[in-house]
Amino acid sequence: MVRSWEHAQLVAVDGTTRSVRSPEAVRLVAAVLDAHERGEQPAVFTRQHVLTTTEAADLLAISRPTLYKLCASGQLPFHMAGRDRRFLAGHVHALLQVRSAHLSKSSAYRRCLVALSDVSLDEDVLNDPQYVPSSRAREAATEITDRLLAGLT
Structure with a gap:
């Protein structure tokens, strides 16, 4: 859960403080803290790392x-x-962002196909490679998915 602060005051273990005023830096610190609270091991890299x-x-x-x-x-x-x-x-x-966007579009498209084909929204059906929807359902799902994802970006 990323918090929305305008600025933050960081306090080190030795008591020294540092003011963070950049919204991007505050979001980064908040994301690292949130990941740590979830038990993850966050890592921060520069683009040139x-x-x-x-x-x-x-x-x-x-x-x-x-x-x-x-x-x-x-x-x-x-x-x-x-x-x-x-x-x-x-x-x-x-590459991670490109793959993530492709996977979310693929998933949204698949869910539209299943819904338009009047098949129950069952994970087994969603993941069944043998399931082949009608061409009309494919066309409608493509249009709906494109419209939905256009609104999200």
Whole structure:
């Protein structure tokens, strides 16, 4: 839960304080604190931070072989450090946003298909690769999904 503050006062363990006035910095600090409260281990990288193959794969929640395929297809820029690939955190973040947007559109489209086909909204049906909706349902779902997502962006 990200809080909306205009500015914040950070107090270090030794008692020194620092005022944070940038809204972006306040949102970043709030997001890190929220993640920590949820028991997560937040990490903050600059866009120029260099990641190893394992770190990039972990951030994208994919296997290393899948990461290599993304590199080979040109979807993820990298540079070589000796025999190892290295990735800029900014490039990994950009790919993560693209993949996330694609997955949310795919999920929204699939839910529209199921709803328009008068099939119960059952997770088994949503994830069933054998389910084939009618062409009319596909056209309507495409239109609805595009309109819904256009309103969200």
